[in-house]
Amino acid sequence: MSKRILITGAATGFGRGTAIGLAKAGHTVIAGVEIWPQATTLKNDAAAAGVELEILKIDLTNPKDHAVAHAHDIDILVNNAATGETGPVAEIPVDRIRRVFDVNVFGTLEFTQPFVRQFVERGHGKVVFVSSIVGFSTFPFLAPYCASKHALEAIVQLMREELEGTGVQVCTINPGPFSTGFNHRMYDTLDQWYAPGKNFSDEGPIREIQKKFVGEELEYDPQIMIDRMVEVIPMEHHHFRTVCPEEVIEGCKDYQAALWELKI
Numbered sequence: 001m002s003k004r005i006l007i008t009g010a011a012t013g014f015g016r017g018t019a020i021g022l023a024k025a026g027h028t029v030i031a032g033v034e035i036w037p038q039a040t041t042l043k044n045d046a047a048a049a050g051v052e053l054e055i056l057k058i059d060l061t062n063p064k065d066h067a068v069a070h071a072h073d074i075d076i077l078v079n080n081a082a083t084g085e086t087g088p089v090a091e092i093p094v095d096r097i098r099r100v101f102d103v104n105v106f107g108t109l110e111f112t113q114p115f116v117r118q119f120v121e122r123g124h125g126k127v128v129f130v131s132s133i134v135g136f137s138t139f140p141f142l143a144p145y146c147a148s149k150h151a152l153e154a155i156v157q158l159m160r161e162e163l164e165g166t167g168v169q170v171c172t173i174n175p176g177p178f179s180t181g182f183n184h185r186m187y188d189t190l191d192q193w194y195a196p197g198k199n200f201s202d203e204g205p206i207r208e209i210q211k212k213f214v215g216e217e218l219e220y221d222p223q224i225m226i227d228r229m230v231e232v233i234p235m236e237h238h239h240f241r242t243v244c245p246e247e248v249i250e251g252c253k254d255y256q257a258a259l260w261e262l263k264i
Contacts (some may be wrong), residue, residue: 002072003162003234006030008058008111009081011038014130016045016235017226023051025226025230030072031092032058032081053187060107077115077178078233079108079159080130082148084186086179087208089143096189097144101201104148116159116204120167133176133248137255141209145186160240172241173229176248179219188213220245 005022009015010031017033021045023121031046031053033039039055046053056072058065060081083103085096112127119125134142135149153172162171177183187210196203213219228244 001227002026002028003076004028004030004046004072004079005070005115005233006032006072006074006115007030007078007080008060009034009130010053011042011078013182014175014178014222014229015080016042017222018229020046020049020051021230021231022228022233023053024049025234027234028054030054030056030069030074032056032069034059034081039159051109058111060103060111063110066111066114069111073118074115074125076126076128076233077112077231078128078130079112082130082182084142084145084182085189086141086144086146086186086206087190088141088206091194091199091201093193094143096193097147099181100144100148101151104145105151105155109153116163116168118231120163125167126171127159129172130229131156131171131172131174133174133243133252134180135172135174137252139209139213140185141190141206170240171238173232174241174243175225176243176245177213178222178225180222183213183219 005027007019007029011033015031019029023029025103033055034043034057036057039057042053042055056069058069060080067113079104083100085092085100108129115125117126119127129152129154132149134146135153138146156170156172163170176203190206192208225244228242231240232238242251
């Protein structure tokens with residue numbers, strides 16, 4: 001059955017591919033982009049793919065953008081938009097962490113709540129939160145992003161529990177490391193404030209992690225994730241948490257188990 005699906009963060013990466021993929025599958029897709037120039041690019045991409053998208057400007061920190069989106073009648077909300085910062089958490093300017101939370105946590109929740117009210121009143125609807133494997137694991141120098149996704153995971157888990165019996169479905173999609181360019185952009189933010197010699201954190205380990213996360217060896221082809229999202233998002237029933245690729249699941253479970261044995 002065709003669905004009306006609103007997806008945020010559709011200008012690039014998973015959002016762009018998933019919006020076009022869902023439209024190809026016959027769904028009506030409302031695609032949110034952060035700034036208007038991205039709308040032109042996405043419109044051209046959709047046309048090249050042979051589909052049409054309704055494109056909205058949705059900056060999660062802008063209440064006026066929220067109001068425009070909330071006027072739409074949808075079946076499924078996909079919260080895909082996110083941002084990130086990197087650097088040693090003992091030194092990164094807190095305003096940078098606050099900005100990540102403003103988008104990934106507060107802005108996302110504020111954007112979601114009116115749709116949930118609509119779904120509850122209607123007796124059905126679905127909210128998909130695109131989280132990350134760093135919502136239940138951590139990696140050095142990714143504290144702002146990891147912390148925001150940990151917070152989001154708690155919110156989503158409780159929202160699912162609290163909305164039981166209303167007809168509203170709530171779930172997460174948790175990508176592993178994929179070569180969408182997102183990791184590169186996160187690490188670029190480090191050089192806006194970090195300076196060897198000025199900051200006490202050793203540059204060597206930071207650059208090693210950076211090299212690992214933006215290298216071809218660790219990152220997967222994003223089409224794998226896009227195909228999984230296009231499959232899962234419209235489904236009536238599936239697991240609460242969708243982790244992709246599946247081979248990262250055991251590593252995440254081992255990380256959680258190890259915390260119980262950790263001593264300081």
